Amino acid sequence: MKNQKLEVKAALQVLKPAHEVFEAIVDPAKMSNYFISESSGPMEAGKTVTWKFPEFDERFPVRVGRIEQGKYVSYFWDHGDQELLVEITLTPKGDNATLVTITEKEMENDEAGLNWLRGNTEGWANFLACLKAYLEYGINLRKGAFDFMKPEV
Template sequence: MSFDVNVRERILRPVDEVFDAVVDPAKLSEYFISSASGPIEEGRRITWSFDDVGTKVEIDVISVKTGKEIVYESSALGHKLRTTITFEPDGADATVVTIKDSSFEMTEDGVKRALGQNAGWTYTLCGLKAYVQFGINLRSGLNKRLTDV
């Protein structure tokens, strides 16, 4: 038996603006990653760097439907995980973004990984919203330790 993780957020910006903030590596680095080897494009393998935790993640982009959906796979959690990001207009000036990770085994380890993904995607969508709506980078200062203050 397996289950999926689903996280969603309504962002007060048009779909094209929100979609662009997800596929453009310069914009993506304002709220999610430290850097990327390239933009999200169908058929590409992209490396995302997360300098704050000292790791890199490779994603294989399965499909991109401009303004509608991005699907990619990654093995960052130790098993193949498929992530689907959908963008739905909610009126002319708002977008509902849904992120779905498929799938997690109904085991103690699977539930632990799913809870981590849920927390991570919730933080990411909050960061996306802060960046796109208000120009705020919530990742600022993540590399600074409390002892450095």
């Protein structure tokens, strides 16, 4: 059997219209309520922004790929010596619901790739739950959730 590439895929329905979900993904002021702690700017096609997460001191460059208003966002970010593609697709479900599907690609089907697949599948499931909690209930599930990952001082 051929060594197939690994790809993360996660999806969740959010009870908000696609344009609201889209804005929560591209607007750093909204993203800071459920995902990042800060960003150097909004996600715009062809731009590179820098994200900081609450549990890490480092900043992470994100190269924005293609954006389709209210429908699709893609970007690239580094994983070691590789640049991985993240795609977020928004599919309206009636007037007040959106299916959010995230894929991240791709890694080799080996031990390192399987560890990445496990960790990033968990991470994207967490992202989706946090996005849903923020948009539907105004709750920041991420706040304090990953403090255990901060280095001990």
